[in-house]
Amino acid sequence: MTRTMVVGGGIVGASAAFRMADSGNEVVLVDKHDPGHATAAGAGIIAPGTSMRTLPAFYPFAADAVRYYPELVARLAELGAGDTRYDVVGKLFVATNNEEFERLPAIQQMMEQRRQEGMPNLGATRMVSAEEARSMFPALGEVAGAIHVPEAARVDGGSVRDAMVAGARTLGATILQGNARLLRAADDGAVIEVEGTTHSVDRVIVAAGSWTNTFLEPIGVSVHVAPQKGQIMHIEMGETDTSRWPIIGTFGDQYILTFGPNRVVCGATRETGSGYDLRTTPGGLQSVTNAALRVAPGLANGTVEEVRVGLRPLSDDGLPFIGEVEGHGSVVVATGHGPSGLQLGPWSGAIAAELALGRQPSSDISAFRPGR
Structure with missing residues (x-):
């Protein structure tokens, strides 16, 4: 032993x-x-096949990591270890304007190639209209369209x-x-x-x-390795059930995802060079809020319940x-x-x-x- x-x-x-x-x-x-x-x-967000990263060594390892999640979740459930809040809810990769919309076919082709190479948590992607995207995520604004990734998953750390x-x-x-x-x-x-x-x-x-x-x-x-500060905002949406809303991704780094019964998570800043600074800052909140409301203005009247700050260990x-x-x-x-x-x-x-x-x-x- x-x-x-x-x-x-x-x-x-x-x-x-x-x-x-x-x-x-x-x-x-x-x-x-x-x-x-x-x-x-x-x-x-447990869907590396939707990532725009260009590091070849990342993807084979990420594929193995994603395959491990269901096995891990099942074993923890068998032990009665508690809810992991891991769930397959899908993802919308959103174009906010016509210029971004014209790039979506190439992004979808990239995702499909990765799926054919064995990348999990993608499924059969498809282009969806702005109207269909809003039917899935009602807080979305006047987006140009999106790619729907049906097997993307999310988890609470x-x-x-x-x-x-x-x-x-x-x-x-x-x-x-x-x-x-x-x-x-x-x-x-x-x-x-x-x-x-x-x-x-x-x-x-x-x-x-x-x-x-x-x-x-x-x-x-x-x-x-050095700390990279991230500020992430949690919003409560009152009586609105957000438990099955898909993850929202865009051409930028920031994202939106949800948990039941009514929580929306908007994040996150990537403050390289932050050191061990754990302050919640006006600039950080502005960055997260602006990015979220640009895509999903329907979140504007939610209640900000908390802002979390974490230090990611970032390699060179x-x-x-x-x-x-x-x-x-x-x-x-x-x-x-x-x-x-x-x-x-x-x-x-x-x-x-x-x-x-x-x-x-x-x-x-x-x-x-x-x-x-």
Whole structure:
């Protein structure tokens, strides 16, 4: 049996701990519960085939990550671990003007090619009129048209994280709250101090998000990750049932998605270079509000219930870091997912667990090595 400590209780760390426990291994999950967790702030779109990203290494891994979600959700349900709020609701990729509308056929062709190559969570896409788009998402304004992606899914970051932690605990994992400090890490094991108690483990999985380098500093190791602030607005729509409204995507970075019974989530800013600033700012709110109301003016009379702020761990090249640390074979890093954390996180954590167990990873992670 392998004894492992997972440092970081976001979606990646929770998944790693759950996978370790579900494999019958001894695992300790430790988290400081810092404000600014990207997982707690985020709402995720689980449909990488609709992405405009141009990084070839992203897509095969993302496809594996999306395929894993239904398996994970089913296993958590079997354990009675709680509602993940994962649901297939579809997505509308919206053109807001005629110039964007003329680009939709090429976008649809790209999606169809990805579907034929095996990308899940797309389904048979089709062009829809502005009227049909509004029938699906009544708050939409005078858009030019849209592509309907019927199998796109969404998830609530905090809910799926909480379910994985609960599942791990049910399977025997130890859950600790506190500050973890790395004292020693070599190929034969690691020693970590948590709030004055020393733990000797075979492997340590570092899934500490934007705080990864703080944990690794004692062994002189760092990865190219920095916090990117995101502000995300939650609106309540009164008596309007939003539970089956599709995700809204556009040619920009920002998005709209919904949860039942009446919540609409508008996000999110991408404030690169923000450092650890967790303030809700007028500029951030203006950016999110303007982007949302430009596409969906019907949201204007909703009630702003809350604004969440999270710090995404953003890598220099837009790809995550997943792998063993050279010269410190007991240390596995899984971080740097940026705005794709909720989409990739559960699978990344599962892969990190495989590495900690000395297994061949189930996905190609050669492009994600920590030392790059």
